[in-house]
Amino acid sequence: MYLLPSTALFSLLTLTLPVTINAQTQTSANCSVFNWDQNDPYLATYPPQRVSGASSCAGTSENLTCALTAEGDGQYSASNNISGLATITFTSVVADTVSEDSLIAPGFNDSVIGSIDTTQILRPGQSAYLNFTAYKFCYTGTVANCTEGVDNDTAVEACAPVWHEQGGYARLDGEYWVVNISASDVDQYEDPYANQVGGGGDGEGGALGLKGSMNSGFAVLAGLVVLMLV
Numbered sequence: 001m002y003l004l005p006s007t008a009l010f011s012l013l014t015l016t017l018p019v020t021i022n023a024q025t026q027t028s029a030n031c032s033v034f035n036w037d038q039n040d041p042y043l044a045t046y047p048p049q050r051v052s053g054a055s056s057c058a059g060t061s062e063n064l065t066c067a068l069t070a071e072g073d074g075q076y077s078a079s080n081n082i083s084g085l086a087t088i089t090f091t092s093v094v095a096d097t098v099s100e101d102s103l104i105a106p107g108f109n110d111s112v113i114g115s116i117d118t119t120q121i122l123r124p125g126q127s128a129y130l131n132f133t134a135y136k137f138c139y140t141g142t143v144a145n146c147t148e149g150v151d152n153d154t155a156v157e158a159c160a161p162v163w164h165e166q167g168g169y170a171r172l173d174g175e176y177w178v179v180n181i182s183a184s185d186v187d188q189y190e191d192p193y194a195n196q197v198g199g200g201g202d203g204e205g206g207a208l209g210l211k212g213s214m215n216s217g218f219a220v221l222a223g224l225v226v227l228m229l230v
Contacts, residue, residue: 028086029149034097034141034158041104041137044159045174046076052130054181054189057122066122070130071115072193074172076161078110079136084149085156094139094158104137105162105173112161114170116193120178127183134174135162 051074057066078091088110095108105112120130138159144152162173181189 029084029147030086030089031143031146031150031152032093033144034090034093034139034156035144036094036097036139036141039140040102041098041139043104043162044136044138046134046136046161048131048133049074050129050179050189050192051116051118051132051176053191053194054127054129054186055122056127056183056186057124064124066124066126067119068122068128068130068178069119070132070176070193071117072191072196073113074116074132074134075111075113076134076136076172077112078108078158078160080159081157082143082150082154085143085146090143090156090158091160094160098139105160106165108139108160109163110160112163112170112172114161114163114172116172118176120176122178126180127186128178128180129189130176131179132172132174132176134172136160137162 051072052068052070055066055068057064078087080087080090091108091110098108116132118130118132122128136159138157140155140157142153143150143156146152146154163170164173165171
């Protein structure tokens, strides 16, 4: 068995711990009560994201078209509109408060990794890439029982990603569209999912409703130390 020298282990801890500690010690407020106004959630959108590389359709016949495909796994997180309110904690409060039959997705998740998967058609001479605008659904109400930094009875909007399950995997809901560009600019737009392993479609990368964890950083650190000690 190879033992990691103590100096090397200290260096590993020094490099890794600041990332996780900073993530957990940032000043943020918590509110343990969400006074839902009982209104149904409404749809909103995340900022558009490019989800494919660019391509040119070189066909000359009007009957010839080209396929442009986007395939990978995207991640979207919950949000709220109160500055300083811890998102992960409050998302759980909202999820525990709203009625299950009001949900637009299988859950009100703080983070979801889901499949990006579409094929669009380009016409001869057309150069383009694909954009995706993901949906989120939002509840409104007020907060209560808040720690310092957020006033009780402050109006709040809390949103989470819209997704559905298909074939045992999460599929992100939203809108795809073609963005036209100059043929000379095609090389500037690489596939953003080119380096993913097993991403998209029904592959293993389509994780179902993954939720974030504040302890994930320490889990990664523990795994690194174990690997180095074996």
